[in-house]
Amino acid sequence: MKKFTNPQEILDNTSLVQDFIELTKINTASDENATTCPSSKGQLEALSLLKEKLIHLGLDDATIDEKGFLFATLPTNQTKAKTIGLLAHIDTSPEFSGENVNPQFHENYNGETISLKNDITISPDDYPELKKCVGDTVITTDGTTLLGADDKAGIAVILTALKILQHNSDIPRPTLRIAITPDEELGTGVQHFDIEKFNADCAYTLDGSFEGYLCFETFSADKAIVTITGLNTHPGYAKDKMVSALRHAGKFIAALPQKENPEHTDDYEGFYHPTHIEGGVSEAKISFILRDFDDEKLANRTRVMNEVKEQILKEEPRLKIDVNIQRQYRNMKNHIMKSPEVIEKARQSMKVTGITPVERPIRGGTDGSTLSEKGLPTPNIFAGSMAYHGPKEWISTRVMGLSVCNILNLLQLWAE
Ligand SMILES: [Zn+2]
CATH class of the missing domain: 3.30.70.360 (Alpha-Beta Plaits)
Incomplete structure (x- = not known):
């Protein structure tokens, strides 16, 4: 296998950050009061953009169904391989404005409190993970909106991993099924997820949190x-x-x-x-x-x-x-533990990437809770976003790069 351990290499050679920033500019806040799925027009706009990108990449079966699920396939380059799903959600939380997001770059971050408009401060005392980001480029909001790294960072990570796989056919990979899902923040979108059509053996959501985070236990x-x-x-x-x-x-x-x-x-x-x-x-x-x-x-x-x-x-x-x-x-753990390999491989890939898995239960639910219960084991893996759903949301580009490395290693482990 070709081991990926250097996030800087990813940042230098791909458009990971640009793809992420492009997505943050589209307001995809979900709408609690809507009766449609997706609940907002912005989500469809962003999904269409992504569909074009996937088709351009050669994933020409990319389609958006009537409920706003974007599915696409990257076939395996092995003679026999499992089908692994990668999921991320397009909507952002309706709890805070997602209009006119104006990302701020804090290059070579110095480890100190970051001050934004409206007296918003992001301090390492509140977010100790910031101390591990000294020297990184940290992206924040300008203080007036959320950032939407939850979960646009996850989408950008998936897109980048796909590009690398597509351009390096010598990297072994399983069949990949991609799903960009609507209305995760409302908890309602996933009810319309067509598991049969998706047709994967297992899947991973790339949804939030710091390097190493691996979650297979929810409320x-x-x-x-x-x-x-x-x-x-x-x-x-x-x-x-x-x-x-x-x-x-x-x-x-x-x-x-x-x-x-x-x-x-x-x-x-x-x-x-x-x-x-x-x-x-x-x-x-x-x-x-x-x-x-x-x-x-x-x-x-x-x-x-x-x-x-x-x-x-x-x-x-x-x-x-x-x-x-x-x-x-329901807590996804009981369902995921029927396929322990799904977690084992995730732990293994982090080891290969050079990071220590941080296995913590989530005091909430994810799309994976519902999907795991319905028969598609779907734990969550870090994609980098922190302090989400509000103006203090931030992300380190290094952690995003690391997330790409980790996914590439994980997929190779599944291709073996
Ligand atoms: Zn999320």
Whole structure:
């Protein structure tokens, strides 16, 4: 195998950074209020640009389906090989503006706090990884938008790896299936992912985080909608008549284990998180997200919510309470561990690249959670973006180059 260990070589000889910057200029923020997929026009615009690039590269089966999934293939150059998928998402988080992104280059970064517009600062105290980037080129926003390195860095890394493979046919490779996906940040896009059409043995998302990051463990997630129906009357004459849904909504939240919320939990601890409340005396509706790494523990959260419901109804039988649990996604670990080779190869490729794998559970979900559950094992590998979803987002071009090296080594391991 041809070992890739030098990120500078990648930066010097490819358009990795230019491709990334070009993508950041298109506003691809997903839209929570849209009912379409993709949820925003910008995503389609960027997908079309990428499709052209892939066709230009010789991946002439590149197509965008009606839900905004860009699929393409680079066939193997071996007599027999597996099919490996590489995924990255085109949308950026709707939590912060993605309009008029103006990337700033901090060349030969000196290890100090970076100051941007709007008094935004990025300090190594908050992001210790910055200390490992002294001498690198660090790209940030100008302070007014997010950067979109989540996940445009992942896309640029995939594109660069494809170019290198296409121009060096002596590098052994498996069959590669590429997917650029829409609406990852909404968690809704992946539901439309056509696994059969994609037809890969396993896949990797290149989505965020610092060098070495390898993730195959996510939250298991449910959503709960609690609807409380009370009885409204004139408040001046309400004694023994009024049953306030709103006041009991407060009681419901207060009755849940008070330390098991996002503010008090870390590592492998799960939580109840009321995210939204609306309503009044007659009816109140509370939205919760429930999270745990262990499916059994997650199921217990549903039991606890129903116990709280029964308790409140016992005290006030005139109320109606409906607890509606909706399944979101499950910890990918249980599914991925059925194909341990997927993780083994990722660890091995990092070793070849000269980096130490950092295996940490993600206190959230990825497209890979859903795909792994549906039968396509899909762990996540670093592509470099840090502090994403806000104006402090940053990325080191060295780590992007390293991500390309790592993927090229990984693909060769799969081609053996
Ligand atoms: Zn992402």
